[in-house]
Amino acid sequence: MDATYVIHDNLRPPTAPQEWRPVPGEPLLRARHICKRFGNVHALSDMGFELHQGEVHVLFGENGAGKSTLISTIAGALQPDSGELCMHGHPMHLRNVHEARQFGIAAMFQEFSLAPHLTVEENIMLGAEPRKGWFIDGKARRERVADVLERCGFSIDPQAMVASLSRAHQQMVEMAKALLTEPRVLILDEPTASLSEKETLALFDLVHKLRDQGVGIIYITHRIKEIETIGDTVTVLRDGKYIATVPVREVTHERLVELMTGRSFQDLYPVIEHRAGAPLLRIDGLSVRRVCLEGASIEVRAGEVVGLAGLVGCGKSEIGRAAFGLEEIAAGTVRVKDTTIHKPTPAGMLAQGVSYITSDRRNEGLMMLRSTQENITLSALGSSALSRLGLVRRQPERAMAQQLGTRLRVHPLDQDKPVGKYSGGNQQKVLISKSLARPANVFIFDEPTVGIDVSARVEVYAFIKELVDAGNAVLVISSDLPEVLNLSHRLYVVRDGRIVDHMVGEEISESRALQGFFGDSTPSHQDHL
């Protein structure tokens, strides 16, 4: 089953891999025919990849395209089912991250591997503490940490506890930890996701400096703009397969998106007619203290898609969450049709016909170990259609789950299968089916296509169109800019907890949205505000 992997016992690094002679003509790192399966999902199939010295190589692809699996394989965190990894032409068999480090492969993942209650210094040297006999050599540790922080140009207090640092600073600690061993291959997984512009520029400087020193850098990003600033080469992945490797200078944005999605830009998004009716959801002056969201006002009418765009963590998601009762509201009102909801709760909002489709399937959307049927009908189980006097009516329940699952094209639909065993796309469809089990006419989609493949994505969009055509109000909250740009009839832009722009119809453009994201004041922006 998964025993096809050839173990190169003699090739493990008992001798320091630094002493290898590079095979002439071989790249720094080469991955060939890498396959990795999780259950029935082929995360990677026959993947190939080459990294050269002194190169910033961008991995580009949608969520679920296999980027993370590929870098985890290279970093030793996952073992491929088959395929081969070579460094300078020498095959490697990495059993864990530690072995990868011995080969000079260091990774900085999106999810930090920091111990929050230890200091910066302790974290950076964790597992590599200099010793004096049985004891940690505190002085040597201080010196080495000061040295690596200086090399990177980070100004962080080495004695600060990691939990007390901002996310950007935590990332610097993670980076310093990765650079401690002076790696030959450095993997950066969306390093700018939580950085400010200034911090981003500093990071780019550092990356360029490392590249000039001959380090091979694998860089994952979702931002097309970043690719041309930082990248030399870009490899595109889709659905776990290798698609193409192209020099960054020779490729356009449109071409990259086409490679990524496997279809031309236009095919991906349906044309949804805008027939705005009565306002179904109105949020006025909404403030949420936890995330400093302030004075957000939006309106969603029947028969239209309204988008909320902004960077990750700008507060756009909290607008939808607060309206559904998932965040404590400090000020402002939420109105559904003509009813003012004083203190929204999920149960109350569902009763008002508002559905919220969460961005976090795993943690708050689905019961992964329970059957598909139970997941789909969960919120409707108490209704008279599905139960009487507290007893579940089994036939109607099954029929409803069957009908909704079929409507959303969960494929292959198996009502008794635990949801956790479906692919991301099918899980997302189950999640959406679930929101349809109760009668609703306002749908709040939070990151509707996160972690799903292109074909599922197209189906989700088609479904949004179906909802709008039937006269429902749809609010799409998304960090995927092309998605909100192309789906929305009206688009609000959120920055730092405030709504900074509102575009209608033809006004919607990428450049204006980006201005909103980063707060450049340009004439066009001022005109419309």
Added chain:
Amino acid sequence: MSTPLSPASRAPAAAFSAKLWFVKLGILPFLLAASILYFAGSEPRFLSGDNLFNVARQSTFLIIVAMGQMIVIVTAGLDLSAGSIIGFSGVVAALALNHVLGVSPESVWLAIAAAVGAGLCAGLLVGAINGFGVSVLGVPPFMMTLGTMTSLVGVALSLTNGLPVTGMPDEFMRLLGYGRVLGMTPPILVTIVLFALVFVLLNRTTTGRYFYAVGSNARAAQLSGISTRKHVFMAYLFAGLLAAVAGVLFVARTGSAEAMNGQPYTLQAIAACVIGGVSLFGGMGRVRDVLLGALFITILTNGMNLIRVESYVQQIVLGLVLIVSLVADQLRLKWLA
């Protein structure tokens, strides 16, 4: 290519189908079958009518408590106080019985009704305290029920001044202890009825489904408009009630109410759940398998008693079986994927 099965390839095929059955059913049926075969082979008395009747009778208390424990575990909780509730509710029932009889010695049936009512209410009260602590105050279930477990013993001891409560009328003990109804002793009948009720509760009612939902993913349940607090609270209420039923039956059986009466049942009930495949992380488990799990533990104890295994060796065996079944469950989850 189609070649007839050679003897060499038949063995792997058999192993494969065994694996298939194992993945489908879990390890419990195999353990149960193996232990029955083993004891039947090594001790003829094991399969005698008298002994089987004994096993059924002995298992009733454990089955009842384990079902209550299971409801709590399904909501991703834990009830360490189950054993203490048995002792406490038994003491309360016995005191109520003797009190009513002391006031009016003739009204035996009234006294019995008062005893049962008071015992069950005692269990519900403790369940409510546990539920309030876990669902409203947010105390981790382990801590909360550890607290009630400890203090309940103290309460029961002070109620009885540390002495067993005895002297219960024969009517009480016959009605709930050793009489015969439909050819069965009352505890067996009560267990059958309770099993049916819990089965319906967990598999056919919205409440039961919400228990699984809350244990499987509390956030998802909340977002689906389900009150997690209410259902967590109710789970402890059910657990308290079921433990109290066991407590009252236990007193009627033994004729002596003691604070420490039910202590071993707490861990045995958890073990029965775990052996029955109930996930301690919540959201998974079948009441049928819990019943089999409880039955298995009783059979194992009974069989080992019959073949004169010393009591400390019995403990070792029970512990090992628990570990083996946990390991097997891990393996099964892996193969299931």
